[in-house]
Amino acid sequence: MxxxxxxxxxxxxxxxxxxxxxxxxxxxxxxWTDAPYKWHVNDGEEVFAVLDGRVEMRYREAGVEHSTLLETGDVFYAAVGTEHVAHPVGEARILVVEREGSV
Incomplete structure (x- = not known):
């Protein structure tokens, strides 16, 4: 435990x-992070839960870029093929559930 x-x-x-x-x-x-990640597509699905802080999540659907601000307690689900990038606003702590070895 x-x-x-x-x-x-x-x-x-x-x-x-x-x-x-x-x-x-x-x-x-x-x-833990205080800097953006990189645009990527995971090998499978991803669950991204903000435990502390705020994160601007940018993602593309049908080639169109979207953005949403995730607050503490919010969860982002990236389906297979979802191109996305996380930009923390200051420091953030994030729980990520994904396939082993994913980007």
Missing amino acids: KIFRGSTFKADRPWGATDIANMGGITTRLH
Whole structure:
């Protein structure tokens, strides 16, 4: 058994993470960041939950770029093929559930 304090976790670099679980090839990781990620498409589905802070999530549907501001407690679901990029507003702590080895 382990306890993870999402509100106080800090990595040594943006998007640094601690592994929480690997359940049959699906990973759950706690990330800390204060810098944007990169545009990407995951190998499978992704669940992205903001535990602390705010994140501007940009995503493309049918080639059109959209943006939404995720607050603490909000969850973003990226279906297979969803191109997206996360831009934290200040520091953010994020729980990500995705296929092992995904971008």
